[in-house]
Amino acid sequence: MNFRKKNYIAIILVLTIVATSIWAFYPSDSKDSRRVMAMGDFDAVTASAGEDSYDAYLTSHINAGRPEEVIRIEGEKFSGTTGEGFDIADDLEGLSGKAVVTPDNGSIVWDVLVKQAGLYNIRIHYLPIEGKSSAIERQFAINEKVPFKGADILLFDRVWGNRQDEIERDDRGNEIRPRQVEKPAWQIGIFTDRNGYYDEPYSFYFESGQQSFSLTALREPMAIDYIELYQEPVLYSYEDMKKEYETKGIKAVSDQYLEIQAEDAVAKSSPTLYPLADRSSPTVIPYNVSKLRINTIGGTNWKLPGQWIEWEFEAPEDGLYQIALKQKQDTLRGIYATRSLTIDGETPFLEMKRLRFNFNMDWEMNVLGDEEEPYLFHLSKGTHRIRMEVSLGDIAPLIRTIESSVLQLNEMYRKILMITSNTPDPFRDYQLGKRIPDMVKTFEEQAVIIQNVADYLEKSTGERSDKVAVLHTMVGQLKEMIKNPETVGNRLTAFKTNVGGLGTWILTVREQPIKLDYLIVSSPDKKLPRAGATFFQEMKHELGAYFASYTEDYDSIGNTGGEQDRKITVWITTGRDQAQVLKSLIDDSFTPESNVAIDLRLVPGNILLPATLADEGPDVAMQIGEDIPVNYAMRDAATDLTQFSDFDEVASRFHDSGLTPYKYDQGVYALPEQQSFPMLFYRKDILEELGLAPPKTWQDIYNMISVLQKHNMEFWLPIEATNASLVPNATFSMLLYQNGGEFYRDDDKKSALDTDLSMEMFKKWTQFYTNYKFPVLADFPNRFRTGEMPIGIADYTTYNMLTVLAPEIKGLWEFTLVPGTEQDNGTVNHAVASHTTGVMMMENADNKEASWEFMKWWTSKDTQIAYGREMEGLMGEAARYPTANVEALAELPWPIKDYNNLSSQWEWVEGIPQVPGGYFTGRHLDNAFRRVVNANENSREALNDYVLYINDEIEIKRKEFNLP
Numbered sequence: 001m002n003f004r005k006k007n008y009i010a011i012i013l014v015l016t017i018v019a020t021s022i023w024a025f026y027p028s029d030s031k032d033s034r035r036v037m038a039m040g041d042f043d044a045v046t047a048s049a050g051e052d053s054y055d056a057y058l059t060s061h062i063n064a065g066r067p068e069e070v071i072r073i074e075g076e077k078f079s080g081t082t083g084e085g086f087d088i089a090d091d092l093e094g095l096s097g098k099a100v101v102t103p104d105n106g107s108i109v110w111d112v113l114v115k116q117a118g119l120y121n122i123r124i125h126y127l128p129i130e131g132k133s134s135a136i137e138r139q140f141a142i143n144e145k146v147p148f149k150g151a152d153i154l155l156f157d158r159v160w161g162n163r164q165d166e167i168e169r170d171d172r173g174n175e176i177r178p179r180q181v182e183k184p185a186w187q188i189g190i191f192t193d194r195n196g197y198y199d200e201p202y203s204f205y206f207e208s209g210q211q212s213f214s215l216t217a218l219r220e221p222m223a224i225d226y227i228e229l230y231q232e233p234v235l236y237s238y239e240d241m242k243k244e245y246e247t248k249g250i251k252a253v254s255d256q257y258l259e260i261q262a263e264d265a266v267a268k269s270s271p272t273l274y275p276l277a278d279r280s281s282p283t284v285i286p287y288n289v290s291k292l293r294i295n296t297i298g299g300t301n302w303k304l305p306g307q308w309i310e311w312e313f314e315a316p317e318d319g320l321y322q323i324a325l326k327q328k329q330d331t332l333r334g335i336y337a338t339r340s341l342t343i344d345g346e347t348p349f350l351e352m353k354r355l356r357f358n359f360n361m362d363w364e365m366n367v368l369g370d371e372e373e374p375y376l377f378h379l380s381k382g383t384h385r386i387r388m389e390v391s392l393g394d395i396a397p398l399i400r401t402i403e404s405s406v407l408q409l410n411e412m413y414r415k416i417l418m419i420t421s422n423t424p425d426p427f428r429d430y431q432l433g434k435r436i437p438d439m440v441k442t443f444e445e446q447a448v449i450i451q452n453v454a455d456y457l458e459k460s461t462g463e464r465s466d467k468v469a470v471l472h473t474m475v476g477q478l479k480e481m482i483k484n485p486e487t488v489g490n491r492l493t494a495f496k497t498n499v500g501g502l503g504t505w506i507l508t509v510r511e512q513p514i515k516l517d518y519l520i521v522s523s524p525d526k527k528l529p530r531a532g533a534t535f536f537q538e539m540k541h542e543l544g545a546y547f548a549s550y551t552e553d554y555d556s557i558g559n560t561g562g563e564q565d566r567k568i569t570v571w572i573t574t575g576r577d578q579a580q581v582l583k584s585l586i587d588d589s590f591t592p593e594s595n596v597a598i599d600l601r602l603v604p605g606n607i608l609l610p611a612t613l614a615d616e617g618p619d620v621a622m623q624i625g626e627d628i629p630v631n632y633a634m635r636d637a638a639t640d641l642t643q644f645s646d647f648d649e650v651a652s653r654f655h656d657s658g659l660t661p662y663k664y665d666q667g668v669y670a671l672p673e674q675q676s677f678p679m680l681f682y683r684k685d686i687l688e689e690l691g692l693a694p695p696k697t698w699q700d701i702y703n704m705i706s707v708l709q710k711h712n713m714e715f716w717l718p719i720e721a722t723n724a725s726l727v728p729n730a731t732f733s734m735l736l737y738q739n740g741g742e743f744y745r746d747d748d749k750k751s752a753l754d755t756d757l758s759m760e761m762f763k764k765w766t767q768f769y770t771n772y773k774f775p776v777l778a779d780f781p782n783r784f785r786t787g788e789m790p791i792g793i794a795d796y797t798t799y800n801m802l803t804v805l806a807p808e809i810k811g812l813w814e815f816t817l818v819p820g821t822e823q824d825n826g827t828v829n830h831a832v833a834s835h836t837t838g839v840m841m842m843e844n845a846d847n848k849e850a851s852w853e854f855m856k857w858w859t860s861k862d863t864q865i866a867y868g869r870e871m872e873g874l875m876g877e878a879a880r881y882p883t884a885n886v887e888a889l890a891e892l893p894w895p896i897k898d899y900n901n902l903s904s905q906w907e908w909v910e911g912i913p914q915v916p917g918g919y920f921t922g923r924h925l926d927n928a929f930r931r932v933v934n935a936n937e938n939s940r941e942a943l944n945d946y947v948l949y950i951n952d953e954i955e956i957k958r959k960e961f962n963l964p
Contacts, residue, residue, distance in 0.1 A: 057147060067231070068231060071113075075100040076088045079109050079111045080108075080109045085101075102215070104221045109213070112211050114211050114229075121202070122140075122202070123191070123201075127184060127187075128187075131219075135269075137217075150202065151191075154194070160180045160182055163178055175291070179274075179588075188345070197396045220893075235350040236349055253523045256522055258313055258521040261518050266311060271874075273302055276297060276515070277294055285517060290551070298513065303512050304390060307390045312383060320378055321521050322369070322375065322522055322524050323519065324367045325368070330362075331359075335395070338356055338357070341386065351369075362531070363532055405449055408442060412442050417492070417711075417788065450478070477494060566596045568599070568845070569599045569618040570622060572602055573624070585870070612632070619845035620854055622673065624837060630914040637844075640668065641841065641855075650855075650859065659672065661838075673839050676795050678734065682815075683784065696820065698819050714778070714783070726919045726923050728743065731768075731793065751921065753950065758943070781805065784802070793818055799880075800880045815901060833912050834912075868892045872892075886906075917954035917956060918954070924949050
């Protein structure tokens with residue numbers, strides 16, 4: 001009995017604690033609680049984001065007028081250019097008259113006479129010129145000065161569409177996603193914020209009199225017909241539009257119903273906006289329980305501010321129509337997605353600027369307005385275009401507010417870090433409240449601001465979700481640090497994590513995905529179809545999908561061509577998306593031209609060896625590690641490619657460093673597909689604060705270490721997280737190659753790591769960690785983002801990650817050549833080692849000529865460009881392809897300045913040879929490093945010990961394969 005009582009008491013206590021926690025978690029309604037900010041208050045907060053911000057710019061011109069005059073400047077009447085490639089064209093792409101063609105670099109200036117000073121919006125009539133398939137970027141300046149942050153990068157879209165009007169099917173009955181191709185067209189581009197933080201066009205202040213403005217190319221060429229200074233028209237509310245309908249006698253149409261399949265969009269702003277196959281519901285049109293049907297568009301591909309999709313339809317008669325969407329927004333719980341809608345390039349009324357789509361796991365029929373009184377749109381008889389564009393809407397000021405908070409809290413974190421280091425003494429009182437006088441005040445201000453953002457979100461959505469939990473966590477910690485400032489040092493790690501969480505929150509909330517099945521333009525009297533499935537439809541769907549799972553092979557990639565004379569099997573080890581893109585390219589260009597059928601199979605990465613041993617392997621293996629070809633060549637399992645007469649011509653596509661890992665015994669056993677190498681990344685803003693310049697040599701690094709460490713900041717040198725990859729360390733390879741060293745000697749029969757030079761470079765490398773206390777383990781991209789590591793060396797593909805995951809520091813960082821070693825003649829050697837993946841022909845390939853044709857096609861410039869652009873179009877900038885083809889890299893959508901840096905570093909790249917037993921080199925180099933750094937052993941002795949193991953393994957392997 002006593003035991004039961006104790007249980008009851010324990011349960012009651014637990015329930016009391018939980019109830020108290022929940023009560024404490026929800027905001028109080030008492031008179032003492034903080035008020036929820038109005039939308040305008042968030043704008044006021046972000047005005048303090050910086051002197052160069054757009055808010056500050058508007059504030060400085062708050063009393064300026066908005067002249068009604070439209071000032072037009074013809075593109076060809078420029079006053080000057082910087083750089084080459086500018087040209088004046090007549091009647092370009094259907095244009096009547098002249099236009100100026102501007103290249104992807106250089107700048108162009110126009111003079112303009114402004115009669116009345118004031119704020120103007122700016123629009124441009126432009127044509128995207130064929131380039132590298134990315135959006136056009138320009139920097140805008142007035143009288144040689146960029147007016148505010150935001151005008152430094154203006155984006156202008158290209159227009160994309162399906163290559164074929166009809167959806168194709170493969171031999172398995174699955175519909176194939178249509179490839180997206182550019183469809184150039186003259187467009188009106190408005191100078192606006194493409195981050196989505198401001199849904200109104202930028203306003204620019206011009207003084208009266210003769211002024212000048214310029215556009216500097218950052219990426220991609222464009223033709224310009226004219227530029228106009230104008231005023232964006234004021235939008236009326238729907239209530240005002242209704243009155244206008246009544247005044248003009250415009251009536252609603254009757255008995256009209258148009259259904260527009262969303263996947264049939266005629267134009268898009270990005271190649272990522274391709275149609276999708278959705279099998280989540282039996283109500284999607286078209287539908288098949290087991291086969292892939294292209295039936296929707298959008299989803300997580302249609303999520304970034306500024307992305308738009310456009311549909312075309314024919315209105316049968318003049319009058320008022322309603323518009324409905326069958327849509328699903330199943331991603332943003334606790335928040336909503338926003339779209340703006342235009343018809344024929346104009347916003348019909350104010351409410352169309354911010355269409356809200358709330359969270360729901362199921363498909364919904366969303367009538368614009370509501371079903372009782374839908375919004376009515378006046379359409380004349382004839383062709384019209386509906387465009388829907390991703391907008392942040394009411395969320396924009398909240399994101400700007402949190403972004404401002406992140407920047408200020410990160411700045412405070414760095415101030416604290418300068419005093420405490422990133423490993424504070426838990427028993428020491430750093431007197432942070434006195435040494436950083438504004439610390440507590442900053443925490444107080446940010447706690448109120450972040451709390452208000454959370455409260456506003458909860459109030460506007462009516463629920464509390466994971467989207468606000470991170471805000472509450474940050475507020476809770478800030479309040480604790482305000483109350484107990486002496487504990488800030490001990491909370492530093494959690495503080496950094498929570499600030500990083502705010503940065504992730506910005507990324508998450510900026511993404512506004514919705515998926516569309518179809519649009520309906522109809523008369524208000526028409527009954528709309530049901531969006532959700534009935535119980536019986538759902539049951540039939542689930543049962544059909546269950547039985548189909550036993551009969552359908554969802555991992556196979558179907559063919560679209562007919563029968564060919566020759567056929568080879570190709571294995572690819574990456575994801576299905578990559579395989580699908582490759583298969584599409586094969587069917588489009590390789591098979592029709594070569595008459596060779598490709599059996600493309602998606603396989604696990606570890607299956608090649610057992611399959612080869614069982615004589616069940618492929619003819620060609622793709623995307624394999626650089627250690628595999630030589631290992632197979634030693635066992636007579638790979639084909640020597642030098643036997644083909646045109647090998648030298650094909651090899652000229654690559655730098656010699658890309659082929660080095662595949663050379664063995666006078667032969668070459670693979671071609672490189674991808675090649676990546678280190679670059680120096682640095683934060684421009686932080687180095688400027690510290691009075692530092694990007695280092696050109698290693699001596700420059702030694703000189704800057706003391707300044708960084710004085711401010712408790714760090715320099716990052718790459719360390720493999722594990723030596724399982726068996727790759728020699730990038731920093732050691734740099735030092736070794738820059739000083740004329742090598743990894744192997746005596747015709748690759750012995751390790752060269754026992755030479756005096758290698759020993760000296762190994763000691764130099766380890767001293768960064770023993771003498772200068774560089775971190776052995778760190779998340780460089782994240783620390784780079786927060787500013788803890790404002791400079792470091794990393795693989796150049798880190799660029800893609802930072803571009804996508806750290807938008808708040810866009811424009812504040814760059815990458816350039818790695819620090820070099822000064823030579824006796826005064827030059828600087830910037831050599832680095834690269835890593836590659838390759839494509840290999842197996843020795844037991846049935847048709848080697850056909851296999852060689854495929855390898856040549858795959859590594860060619862055109863195919864590598866097409867694959868790289870398709871992957872970036874499919875997955876965004878994070879998937880930018882590090883091709884090994886020199887000419888192809890130049891055609892991928894890199895900004896000119898970044899490509900020039902990349903190309904310059906590539907000239908210095910060295911390949912690391914692969915030798916029998918060479919897998920011990922990277923492993924034991926790492927082991928020697930750990931012994932020196934962790935066990936404080938002598939560097940020369942540690943490396944010498946492991947060189948013996950390396951040489952023993954090389955000797956064993958050479959004996960095993962009867963090599964001299």
